[in-house]
Amino acid sequence: MALGYLSAMLKSAQAGKYAIAAFNIIDYNSARAVIDGAQEMNAPIIIQLSVKTIRLWGFKPIASWVHAFAADADVPVALHLDHCKDLDVIRGCIDAGWTSVMFDGSALPFDENVARSLEAYEIAQAAGVGLEAELGAIGGTEDDKFVAEDEAILADVDECIAFCAAMPKLATFAPAFGTAHGFYKGEPKIAYDRLERITAKVDIPIALHGGTGLTEQQFERCIQSGCAKVNISTMHKQQFIDGFADLRRKEPTNNEPIPYIAAQYDAMKSGVKQMIGLFGSDGKASVTAAR
Template identity: 40%
Template sequence: MLVNMKPLLEDARLKKYAIGSFNVYNYETIKGVIQAIKNQKTPAVIAFGEKYLKNMDVDSVYNLVNTLSKNIDVPFALHLDHCKSLENIYRAIRAGFTSVMYDGSALPYEENIANTLKVVEVAHACNVSVEAELGSLASGLNSHEGKLDDEEIYTSPAKAQNFVRITEIDALAVSIGTVHGMYKGIPNIRVDILKKIKEKVNIPFVLHGGSGTPEEKLRDCIANGICKINVNTEISMYTVEKIRQALNDGKNYHLSDISLMEINFVQDIVSKYIKIFS
C-alpha cells in the first residue's frame, strides 16, 4: 500500500523505531524489497536515487512498484533519494512518488534553503513528503553515492533549527559520522551531536549510510530521534558476492536463474535490517 512517507516516520518517532529505506535499481531489486516488506509485514521505504536514472526512468520505477505491490497491504513509501535537480524531483512527483529528497547539502546554506523551499511548495501541494540534508557524509569503501574527496561535515544544531523552521520539511538527514559506502576503519558515530540537534529540532531525523554501521550504534541513534535509516551499499555488495560464488560453483546457470537469485539475496539484507530497525 503506497503512502506518503511522513506518517510512517511520525509513527516511528512516537514509538522509537526506525523505518528502513532500501535503494533499488532494477526489477530484481524492486521485487526483492517488496517481497521483504510483505514477508516481514513491516513498513519501509523503497528508495530510488537520482544517479540510477541511467538504469531506469521514474515512470518505469513507479509502474513496476505499483504493479508488484498490488497484493500488499503493508504501508510503504516510494522515495526519490539524493536528488540535486529540481526538474528530476518534479518528474518524480508527477510519476507518482510519495516522497522526495532534495540534496542541497553541497550548496551554500542560503541556496540550500531557497531551493528546498521551492521543492516543499510543489511537493506539499501534491501530498508528497520532503526530506532535505544539512552537513555532508564522507565516502567510504565501495561507495556508489559519494566521491573520494567528500569531506565529513557534521550537522550544525543551530543551523538545523533555522533550516527546519524556514523550510517546513518533513524529515532532516543529519551528518553525525556515518559514511556513504562501507567504513574504512572503526565508525565514530557522534550521538552527542544528534542529541544536541534533537534538543532544537522537532521532526524525524534520517541517517544515511546505514550499511555496516554496528547494530548497537543504530539502536542508540534510533533512541535519539533517527526515524529512517538508508541502506544501499550492503545490498549491492552482498548480492554481487553471492552471485559470484554461484557462478564459480561450476554449474551452467541460465540468466533467469540469476535473476531469481538476485531477488532472494536482496531480500536477505532488507529483512536483516528491517528486524534491526524495528
C-alpha cells in the same frame, strides 16, 4: 495497498522508537526482493532510487513496478527519490507517482541550501508529497557524490533549527552527524551528542544516511535518539552482485539465467529481513500510518 506517504510513516516510527529501512533498489528484481522481505516481516518499508538509476530505467517503468508490488502488499510502502540536486528530476518523480523526494543542497553554503531546498519544498508541498533535505556534509561515496572523510562536516545545531523552521513540514531531515556513505574504512565516529541536541530541538524525523556497516548497538542508539529512517544502499548493491557471483562460483557450468536471478533475489531479500529486524520495525506494519 496503495503507496504510503513518508511523513505519516516516519512520524509513526519516531513515536514508536523504531526505524523504517530505506533500500536503494537497482531494478525490478531488487524492488521485488525488498517488498517481499518487508511483507514476510510484516514491516513498513521505503523503496528509494538514485538519480542515475532513474535515468537508466525511466520514471514510469520504475513507478509501475513499485505501485504494482505495493498494491499486492499488506504493508506500507513508500516510493522515495534519494539524493537529488535537479528540480526537473524531482518534478518528474512527482508526476510519475513518487510519494516523496529528496533535495540535496548540502554542498551549498547554508543560505543557498535553504533557498534551493525551499524551492523543492514548495514543489513537494503543492503536490502533496513529502520532502527530505540535508544539512552538513556526509562523508563517503553516494552515486556521483564523493565527500572525503577529512572534508565531512557535522551539521551545526543552530543551523539545523533554523533550516527546519523554514520548512516545518519536512517529511524527514538528514543532518550530518558522523555516519558515512559506502563501506566504512575504520570505526564510525558518530557524534551522538550532536544528534541528541538536534532531536531535542527539531521535531522532524531524522534520516540516517550511511547505514551499511554500523553495529546493532550503533543502530539502536541512533534510533533511540530520533532516527526514524535508515538508508541502506551499499550492502544491497553488494548482495545484488554476490547473488550472481556466488552461484557462478558454485555452478560454473550453469548457463541458465533464471537460477541466477533467483539467487540474487534470495540474497537481497535475506539482507532486507536482517535490517528490518535490527531496526525494530518487524511486526510494525499495522501500527505504521500510511497517510
